[in-house]
Amino acid sequence: MRVIFAGSPDPAVPVLRALVASPHDVVLVVTREDRPKGRSRTPVPTPVGAAADALGIPVLKPASINAPEALEVLRGADAGAIAVAAFGQMLKDDVLSGWPCINVHYSLLPAYRGAAPVERALMDGCVRTGATIMHMDAGLDTGPIIESVDVVLTDEDDAGSVLMKMAEASGPALVRALDAVQAGSLTSTPQRDEGASTAAKITGADRPINPSRTARELADHVRALSPRIGAVLHVDGEPFKIWRVRETGHPAPAGLTSADGVLLLGTASNGLEILELQPPGTGRMQSDAFLRGYRGELTLSSTT
Numbered sequence: 438m439r440v441i442f443a444g445s446p447d448p449a450v451p452v453l454r455a456l457v458a459s460p461h462d463v464v465l466v467v468t469r470e471d472r473p474k475g476r477s478r479t480p481v482p483t484p485v486g487a488a489a490d491a492l493g494i495p496v497l498k499p500a501s502i503n504a505p506e507a508l509e510v511l512r513g514a515d516a517g518a519i520a521v522a523a524f525g526q527m528l529k530d531d532v533l534s535g536w537p538c539i540n541v542h543y544s545l546l547p548a549y550r551g552a553a554p555v556e557r558a559l560m561d562g563c564v565r566t567g568a569t570i571m572h573m574d575a576g577l578d579t580g581p582i583i584e585s586v587d588v589v590l591t592d593e594d595d596a597g598s599v600l601m602k603m604a605e606a607s608g609p610a611l612v613r614a615l616d617a618v619q620a621g622s623l624t625s626t627p628q629r630d631e632g633a634s635t636a637a638k639i640t641g642a643d644r645p646i647n648p649s650r651t652a653r654e655l656a657d658h659v660r661a662l663s664p665r666i667g668a669v670l671h672v673d674g675e676p677f678k679i680w681r682v683r684e685t686g687h688p689a690p691a692g693l694t695s696a697d698g699v700l701l702l703g704t705a706s707n708g709l710e711i712l713e714l715q716p717p718g719t720g721r722m723q724s725d726a727f728l729r730g731y732r733g734e735l736t737l738s739s740t741t
Contacts, residue, residue: 438619502526511535520540645668683712685701710724
């Protein structure tokens with residue numbers, strides 16, 4: 438079957454590759470517009486756009502997939518379905534009514550509908566999550582469920598590794614759904630209201646680290662915002678991004694302390710060792726390297 442694929446960030450690339458490796462023919466990729474990056478502000482394609490270019494697949498980069506000119510291109514592709522994974526735009530009625538739109542959502546629906554399902558699940562301390570293949574409707578991730586794929590989490594996982602696990606697991610499931618579309622045998626189950634929740638977009642208010650919480654809660658907080666967003670700890674009045682931490686299993690003094698190359702944050706329970714951080718205006722670094730060169734007081738700001 439001829440298929441249009443819509444996706445944008447890294448976690449959508451394994452899904453695209455699974456479709457390309459399947460018997461289906463990906464005839465068009467739709468992705469976000471190129472965005473300026475770096476000091477030169479040179480427009481850079483999305484990871485999906487770059488992958489499609491490398492695979493020789495035509496790419497459409499509309500400001501809105503729902504715009505009349507974009508719809509004209511979609512119709513010209515003569516596709517039997519649209520497959521969607523982490524696209525970043527809402528599909529409206531003209532698209533949803535024009536094709537079977539099969540979406541990969543990175544949670545076990547109906548839990549964590551919305552923009553940040555993986556981050557919110559990790560923040561909540563979930564030990565089990567997964568991806569859902571769903572038939573899209575006009576609601577926010579409310580469409581009927583075709584298949585769910587479980588993903589087991591470890592303490593070493595952060596949002597980046599979880600997303601890639603989900604992407605790898607959901608590609609074959611999406612192919613099975615498209616097989617069923619082609620065969621006219623697709624079945625789905627309406628979502629139940631029980632257990633439904635919303636995963637709101639991450640904002641600046643979600644980033645600060647609050648030492649009055651437990652070490653376990655803060656470890657989940659940090660890994661939920663790594664490796665792309667970054668939790669923030671205000672040290673000596675400056676915002677430091679915290680990328681990787683570890684629970685110590687024993688109490689620690691209040692505040693931020695250092696000894697023998699170990700940077701330790703006191704919490705409401707046990708100590709939290711900071712393993713990787715990023716001071717303002719610098720790159721990421723291990724805590725021992727940071728401590729060798731830092732001459733500040735390691736005083737936590739009252740804004741945390």
